[in-house]
Amino acid sequence: xxxxxxxxxxxxxxxxxxxxxxxxxxxxxxxxxxxxxxxxxxxxxxxxxxxxxxxxxxxxxxxxxxxxxxxxxxxxxxxxxxxxxxxxxxxxxxxxxxxxxxxxxxxxxxxxxxxx
Numbered sequence: 451x452x453x454x455x456x457x458x459x460x461x462x463x464x465x466x467x468x469x470x471x472x473x474x475x476x477x478x479x480x481x482x483x484x485x486x487x488x489x490x491x492x493x494x495x496x497x498x499x500x501x502x503x504x505x506x507x508x509x510x511x512x513x514x515x516x517x518x519x520x521x522x523x524x525x526x527x528x529x530x531x532x533x534x535x536x537x538x539x540x541x542x543x544x545x546x547x548x549x550x551x552x553x554x555x556x557x558x559x560x561x562x563x564x565x566x
Contacts, residue, residue, distance in 0.1 A: 503560070
């Protein structure tokens, strides 16, 4: 049971990170790579991050980036992201750590929403 819960928790973390990385990229199927500098800028923009988190939680409207987030989330939860490059994977891990540290309440809601 613990292993299954841990696996679901890992998938949820991966989904959120992917969503944040997607949020800083162009909302197109062929998107240019996101630089580490652009990711830093996006992570420091509290209004932007909160807007994307509210979208992911269904607590607010979604912009095109938020809509893309919701499209990618099911793929990530299944453990497959064919669109993700190695750079995006690295950025996803970094974003995950940031959201867990800086937005713990929203993170807990996301875990509850997607794990339940």
